[in-house]
Amino acid sequence: MKRWSWGFLLAAGCGTAPAVGPAQLPPLDADAPKQTETATFALG
Amino acid sequence: MGGRTKDPTYYRLGDHTETLQLDFDPSKITYQKLLDIFWSTHNGCAQPYSRQYKSAVFYQNDAQKKLAQESRAREAAKKGKAVTTEILPLGTFYLAEEYHQKYFLRQSSPLLREFQAMYSDAKSFQASTAVARVNGYLGGHGSEAELRADIGRLGLSPRGQEALLRAWKESR
Numbered sequence: 001m002k003r004w005s006w007g008f009l010l011a012a013g014c015g016t017a018p019a020v021g022p023a024q025l026p027p028l029d030a031d032a033p034k035q036t037e038t039a040t041f042a043l044g
Numbered sequence: 045m046g047g048r049t050k051d052p053t054y055y056r057l058g059d060h061t062e063t064l065q066l067d068f069d070p071s072k073i074t075y076q077k078l079l080d081i082f083w084s085t086h087n088g089c090a091q092p093y094s095r096q097y098k099s100a101v102f103y104q105n106d107a108q109k110k111l112a113q114e115s116r117a118r119e120a121a122k123k124g125k126a127v128t129t130e131i132l133p134l135g136t137f138y139l140a141e142e143y144h145q146k147y148f149l150r151q152s153s154p155l156l157r158e159f160q161a162m163y164s165d166a167k168s169f170q171a172s173t174a175v176a177r178v179n180g181y182l183g184g185h186g187s188e189a190e191l192r193a194d195i196g197r198l199g200l201s202p203r204g205q206e207a208l209l210r211a212w213k214e215s216r
Contacts, residue, residue: 009066009176011081011185026162026174026199036067037104039078040045040134043064043086044099 045102045137047095052138061098065137075108079115088119088129100130109133145170148182152211155182158204174198178208184215 045065049058068078082101092098101116103109112131120127139145146169149156155178163169178198181191191212195205 009064009180011085026172027197028174028177028194029172029199031197032173035069037070037075038065038067038134039075039108040063040065040102040104040137041078041082042045042061042098042100042102043082044090044092044097044129 046100046132046135054141054144057096059095060138061100062096062140063100063102063137076111076115079111083115083119086129088116088127089123089125091128098130099128100132102132102134104134139170142166142170146175146179149175149179152182152207154207155200155204155211158200162199181208181212182215184212186212188212 045063046061047057047059049056049060052058052060066078068075079101086099088099090099101108101112103112109131116127116129116131119129143150145166149159159169159172159175159178163172163175169175174197177186177194178200180186181194191209195208198205198208200208
């Protein structure tokens with residue numbers, strides 16, 4: 001994956017809640033939404 | 045994504061295209077906004093270097109298809125020339141091998157170790173919002189204000205936070 005893909009993901013505030021216990025998670029992950037849609041892109 | 049080769053790998057990609065997939069909460073960011081970011085972060089008029097590196101939007105449903113097609117038409121009108129970015133139905137998404145995930149974070153051993161201690165498996169590590177953001181910051185993306193707003197919520201130790209700030213500044 002090319003370098004700027006990471007910037008895209010950062011700009012989009014991306015990520016999903018990982019499947020581990022909330023006590024272990026960084027606050028950003030614990031706050032991650034449970035109801036989501038999926039978007040898929042190829043950036044060239 | 046997008047090809048017919050089953051279980052592709054980096055060295056046996058077949059007819060697939062390198063793709064990123066993200067889950068989002070539509071009450072916090074809309075698909076339209078993601079499309080806007082998509083068009084602002086790639087050149088939709090460029091001739092694809094190869095099938096591996098072509099640009100495309102893979103739509104999940106008819107609503108996404110309509111928005112994607114409309115956004116491509118706007119981009120073409122704005123640029124005044126044909127857009128090569130394809131609008132295609134979503135197929136099977138294959139995750140890249142683990143060593144391809146979070147590239148910049150993998151270059152920073154202390155930060156990588158902190159995150160690996162937080163996640164019990166590779167899948168959780170890859171899906172983490174905090175990990176994705178740190179990887180983006182380590183790549184020099186984002187603003188200092190965004191980084192300072194996030195830094196206390198990433199699960200990093202004080203030393204890790206300092207290392208991230210330092211690395212972000214050095215990457216600019």
